[in-house]
Amino acid sequence: MTTVRRAMRGPARWLLLLCGLALPAGDLGAASAGGWMPHPSPQTSAALTPADPDANMPVPKQHNFSSSNTTHVTGIEIPLRVGLEAHVQAQLGDVLAFYRTELAKRGWEEKPEGTVVAADHVQLAFASPKGPATLKLGRAKDETAVSLVQRNTEAAAKANFLPIAGQARLIFGYLAPDVASLVINDQTIKIAGGENHPQTLDLPPGTYSYALLVSGYRVRTDTITVAAGEAWSLTLDGDKKPDQIY
Known part of the structure; x- marks a missing residue:
């Protein structure tokens, strides 16, 4: 299996996103005395x-x-957040049993809130030693797709990205100082701007339309859906979609 790792930086230096990508091994199997095996x-x-x-x-x-x-x-x-994506050549029920066993060994406690267990997809919430975590499974062709995410409460608190209880937090900024405003949830918020000066806003869970005004002109509109306990980065200087960072 070939592994490629890349590092990417957003427009503001206060946020650094590191991504590792493992490429599929293709159709090659393992070598044995009898030749290639599928x-x-x-x-x-x-x-x-x-x-x-x-x-x-x-x-x-x-x-x-x-x-x-x-x-x-x-x-x-x-890190604020660690994620794993995988495709496993096994039945969904077997993959679910694997993760319940392995995560329990690591001190992850399965929570009843939001649990979905169906024939073709699963969603589970956990309380891990480092913070909230989620497991999502789904069927893709003859494989089971895995999405595992763990958030770090200590890191979010140190960065001032931890939302107040029952709400979600938006983190946003604009490189040019004193020219931009964010319009969201019937509020217009002036953005101080400049590098390394993120602002925050806590909102109840839900879906919101928002707009960026620069020098009084509406230059961008979009929507975002947030859940309680999440933190999202709004990158307002380009066309990048919001990123969940906690």
């Missing part, structure tokens, strides 16, 4: 076991694709 089908796969038993974000050995991403804030060593 990937086993989901029906004949062995019991799922972790590729790295000590990894904080486990993935089964039987995966044929995985990628990871980590969100950092400049000046804070620990």
Whole structure:
């Protein structure tokens, strides 16, 4: 399996996003004395076991694709958010059993809120030692797609990105000082602007339309959907969509 890692920076230096991308291995199988062997089908796969038993974000050995991403804030060593995406050649129920077992070993406590377990998709919430976490599973062709996210409460508090209880927090800024305003939820908020000067706004969960005004002119409109306990970055200097950073 080939692994490629890239680092990307947003327009404001206060946010650093590091992404790791693992490319699928294609149709090549493992070498053996008898020659090349194809990937086993989901029906004949062995019991799922972790590729790295000590990894904080486990993935089964039987995966044929995985990628990871980590969100950092400049000046804070620990990440705000860690994510894992994977495709596993196994039935959804087997992958669900794997993650319930492996995450429990790591001290993750499954929560009843928002639990969905259906034949073709799963969504679970956890309280992990570092903060809230979610697991989403879905079927894609003959594979099970995995999305695992862990948020770090300590890092969010240090960065002032932790929303007040029951609400979501928006973090936004504009490079040019004193020329822009954010219009959202019947509020018009003047943006001080400049590098490394993010502003924050707490909102109840929901879907909001917002607009960016520059020198009195509306230059961009979009929508954002937020849930309680989340933090989102609004990048107002370009066409980039909002990013969930916690």
